Amino acid sequence: MTMRASLERMPGDELLRLARVLKIPIVKRNIKRSWLVEEVMKELEKRNERKISPIRLVTPAISLDNVTKRFGKKVAVRKLNLKVNPGEIVGLVGPNGAGKTTTLRMLTGIIRANSGNIKVDGYDIRDKPIQAKERIGYIPEKPTCYPSLTAREYIMFTARIYSVPHETALIRMREFIELFHFDEFIDTYIGILSKGNLQRALLIGIFTREPPYILALDEPIYGLDPRGAWNLKKLLRQLRDDGSAILVSTHILEVAADLCDRFVIMNEGDVVGKGTIDELKALFPEAVSLEEIFLSLTGGIPK
Amino acid sequence: MSTFKLMRNEVRMLFNQFKLAIKTPSMLLFYGLTFFGILFVSSVISSFVSFAPLLSNLASLLEDTISRGMIFAATAVLSASSVVSGYFGLGPAALLTIEDESLMMSAPVKPHQMFLSRYLRRIIRKISFLAIGILSVFPLLTSASLFFFAAVSLLSIVTIFLEINYLLGALSSYVRFRLSLRVKHRVRHLVVIGLGALALLPAHPWLVSNLVAVYIIPSNAIALFLTESTGLFAQGINPIYSMIFIFIGFAICLLLTANITGYNYFESFSASKGREETEGRFSKIIRGDIDFSQSRFNDPMIWIMIKDFWSRLRSPMQIWKYIYAIVGTVFVLYLNIVRPLWFPPVPVPTGLEFALVPAFILMVILFVQMASVTSMLSFVDERDNIYLLKVSPFHSRDIILSKYLLSLFEIVITVIPACGFLIYFIHIEGYLSLITLAAPLSIIFAATGSAVGAYVPVMTNDPQTLPVPLAFSFPIINLGLGAILVFLVAMFAESILVLIILPVYTLSLVCIFLAFSTRALNNYK
Numbered sequence: 001m002t003m004r005a006s007l008e009r010m011p012g013d014e015l016l017r018l019a020r021v022l023k024i025p026i027v028k029r030n031i032k033r034s035w036l037v038e039e040v041m042k043e044l045e046k047r048n049e050r051k052i053s054p055i056r057l058v059t060p061a062i063s064l065d066n067v068t069k070r071f072g073k074k075v076a077v078r079k080l081n082l083k084v085n086p087g088e089i090v091g092l093v094g095p096n097g098a099g100k101t102t103t104l105r106m107l108t109g110i111i112r113a114n115s116g117n118i119k120v121d122g123y124d125i126r127d128k129p130i131q132a133k134e135r136i137g138y139i140p141e142k143p144t145c146y147p148s149l150t151a152r153e154y155i156m157f158t159a160r161i162y163s164v165p166h167e168t169a170l171i172r173m174r175e176f177i178e179l180f181h182f183d184e185f186i187d188t189y190i191g192i193l194s195k196g197n198l199q200r201a202l203l204i205g206i207f208t209r210e211p212p213y214i215l216a217l218d219e220p221i222y223g224l225d226p227r228g229a230w231n232l233k234k235l236l237r238q239l240r241d242d243g244s245a246i247l248v249s250t251h252i253l254e255v256a257a258d259l260c261d262r263f264v265i266m267n268e269g270d271v272v273g274k275g276t277i278d279e280l281k282a283l284f285p286e287a288v289s290l291e292e293i294f295l296s297l298t299g300g301i302p303k
Numbered sequence: 304m305s306t307f308k309l310m311r312n313e314v315r316m317l318f319n320q321f322k323l324a325i326k327t328p329s330m331l332l333f334y335g336l337t338f339f340g341i342l343f344v345s346s347v348i349s350s351f352v353s354f355a356p357l358l359s360n361l362a363s364l365l366e367d368t369i370s371r372g373m374i375f376a377a378t379a380v381l382s383a384s385s386v387v388s389g390y391f392g393l394g395p396a397a398l399l400t401i402e403d404e405s406l407m408m409s410a411p412v413k414p415h416q417m418f419l420s421r422y423l424r425r426i427i428r429k430i431s432f433l434a435i436g437i438l439s440v441f442p443l444l445t446s447a448s449l450f451f452f453a454a455v456s457l458l459s460i461v462t463i464f465l466e467i468n469y470l471l472g473a474l475s476s477y478v479r480f481r482l483s484l485r486v487k488h489r490v491r492h493l494v495v496i497g498l499g500a501l502a503l504l505p506a507h508p509w510l511v512s513n514l515v516a517v518y519i520i521p522s523n524a525i526a527l528f529l530t531e532s533t534g535l536f537a538q539g540i541n542p543i544y545s546m547i548f549i550f551i552g553f554a555i556c557l558l559l560t561a562n563i564t565g566y567n568y569f570e571s572f573s574a575s576k577g578r579e580e581t582e583g584r585f586s587k588i589i590r591g592d593i594d595f596s597q598s599r600f601n602d603p604m605i606w607i608m609i610k611d612f613w614s615r616l617r618s619p620m621q622i623w624k625y626i627y628a629i630v631g632t633v634f635v636l637y638l639n640i641v642r643p644l645w646f647p648p649v650p651v652p653t654g655l656e657f658a659l660v661p662a663f664i665l666m667v668i669l670f671v672q673m674a675s676v677t678s679m680l681s682f683v684d685e686r687d688n689i690y691l692l693k694v695s696p697f698h699s700r701d702i703i704l705s706k707y708l709l710s711l712f713e714i715v716i717t718v719i720p721a722c723g724f725l726i727y728f729i730h731i732e733g734y735l736s737l738i739t740l741a742a743p744l745s746i747i748f749a750a751t752g753s754a755v756g757a758y759v760p761v762m763t764n765d766p767q768t769l770p771v772p773l774a775f776s777f778p779i780i781n782l783g784l785g786a787i788l789v790f791l792v793a794m795f796a797e798s799i800l801v802l803i804i805l806p807v808y809t810l811s812l813v814c815i816f817l818a819f820s821t822r823a824l825n826n827y828k
């Protein structure tokens with residue numbers, strides 16, 4: 001039903017492109033939109049029947065065992081143990097310089113840990129980097145993208161990198177363009193997008209893949225307006241319920257409290273607290289919010 | 304993920320850049336200025352001087368001055384310097400960008416695929432610029448009676464040789480990486496001397512006289528190509544064989560570099576991004592701790608100049624620039640006063656003496672141009688802070704003037720030793736009056752640099768990245784203005800009017816360019 005709704009809202013040129021991708025013969029000079037939607041639907045249903053069973057994530061989907069990262073003499077992350085299971089959103093919170101971004105960069109294979117094991121969907125990021133990276137979606141702390149691509153070109157390029165079938169990419173792109181109200185920017189060059197719109201383009205790029213996802217999101221709400229932020233939070237909750245594993249790094253505690261099932265609190269490279277909000281509250285009975293727990297764990301509540 | 308998909312994306316990005324360039328009026332203006340500027344300058348030069356007799360005699364004139372081995376040694380030195388500098392460089396990671404780090408390093412893409420696609424981008428850009436360059440110097444080629452195909456093949460082969468050197472540098476950086484995994488002691492870096500010596504070895508007379516060794520070693524193959532295609536020490540060997548072997552050498556080096564590109568280069572790139580901000584240890588010792596709140600200067604212009612001076616001093620290269628300025632000035636004074644026998648000027652072949660004055664003037668212009676890059680970077684170096692500077696309670700003209708004056712100072716201290724060396728080595732009649740042209744050139748080029756630099760945030764919302772058309776048009780604008788200045792001086796050399804025309808020309812250009820800079824600053828997005 002969602003797919004049909006997406007197709008019905010699809011602009012004419014996109015629908016035609018999809019029909020061409022699906023190799024639907026278009027011989028008449030004038031065709032009705034409703035006929036084309038029906039033909040596309042039929043072809044998609046036919047292809048869906050042939051599809052193999054949906055992907056299931058390994059438990060834990062993200063696993064970091066005794067991970068340490070040093071930059072020269074400075075220890076950025078010390079003996080970190082962290083697991084994220086499918087159907088779970090884990091918040092990685094901590095002050096600036098706590099090691100959150102370094103953790104996500106190790107998890108996504110951008111940098112290597114000095115010691116310890118990192119696995120994504122059961123694949124070791126060091127031994128099987130391509131398989132691990134195929135599973136994970138990453139939004140960096142400071143979003144950047146190739147400025148001379150249009151948002152549409154970037155999204156379709158991302159789909160190609162992750163081997164998403166062209167037709168799936170087109171349908172899902174349309175779905176998320178609408179969710180993030182991105183229609184007016186889809187053919188804009190990325191170099192002139194605002195930070196919020198760039199973040200939206202990156203998110204759409206990730207979601208062209210088919211769920212369930214393993215996501216590593218570094219400050220995902222960065223730059224989004226309240227509606228965009230609300231939509232993203234709603235989407236992440238829905239993805240979690242559908243079996244995705246999500247690790248969110250943030251120092252905005254309202255976002256973490258609102259979104260995450262569990263928390264890992266880091267300070268100067270060490271894990272100083274972990275658990276659900278109730279478990280953390282039990283450690284600090286006098287604390288009334290995640291903010292107070294966080295402050296107590298990272299240097300005390302200022303007088 | 305196939306490498307071709309990545310390559311296709313690179314081509315798409317380049318095509319989009321091209322589309323953007325021809326659709327954006329300011330970019331089109333700067334590209335047009337660059338192309339037609341070079342075309343104009345080369346037409347003017349070729350109308351004044353006929354290069355055909357000069358070039359036809361060049362080979363025989365040079366054969367009296369240099370030996371065949373020197374050409375082979377020069378190309379070997381080029382390769383050796385690439386190997387040595389490459390050893391300390393980033394290797395294949397130098398091609399990566401911050402966007403690659405954000406998007407591609409976490410994607411299921413193999414490092415060699417990223418390298419090859421990025422390298423394709425580098426090659427396409429070089430080919431495009433080479434093609435534009437050759438078209439714009441077409442009048443010069445015609446004047447020199449050079450065959451278009453010969454000029455194109457010469458430039459192409461030299462470019463491929465330089466690319467081979469770049470790839471050798473990348474392979475050299477891989478040696479450093481592998482070595483650092485096994486040996487932790489700093490003595491390991493002595494291996495760079497061995498690598499450099501290895502790259503110099505092909506210049507050994509035995510290898511130069513062995514035709515097989517000449518073909519298979521790129522630095523010798525290019526030397527053979529140069530000698531055979533120019534007629535200089537030509538032995539009657541068809542240069543096409545050298546071309547083929549250079550292409551084969553390039554392919555081998557490219558595939559070898561792709562083969563060694565691993566995930567460790569992702570880490571090297573990330574680490575280099577962190578290091579960019581750090582201060583040189585030596586500059587820190589010299590600079591000490593600076594606290595601007597203690598400044599006794601309240602004038603905004605002086606404050607901005609002092610801020611820029613001390614901030615630039617944080618960059619490791621800046622301190623060496625000042626050391627060069629002081630040591631170089633003292634040394635050229637010594638050379639020109641004492642004229643030591645142990646350091647004689649280079650003898651110029653008698654047949655080339657007629658070209659000395661134009662060469663002298665051209666070198667003055669080029670020296671000032673190279674030194675004036677600092678004025679263009681005075682805005683780019685501010686990065687995003689340029690917006691802070693703009694919203695600060697300073698007048699735009701104060702900001703522009705302070706940038707201009709500090710740049711002028713930096714240009715002057717760099718130009719003085721260079722001009723000193725020039726008048727020592729090319730001691731022509733009337734050198735003293737000609738060298739004084741460096742002063743108006745410095746004054747003008749500092750202003751054009753400020754104007755071009757100030758336009759960066761108008762053309763892009765990334766003020767730290769200099770757009771290609773701006774970077775290219777800067778030397779062309781300067782070359783054009785320098786040529787007009789020389790033309791005016793030549794026209795009015797016999798008249799007292801030169802004393803009026805020269806300052807009027809200089810000052811009016813400075814005022815115009817500074818007005819452009821102020822206008823640009825007021826138009827930031």
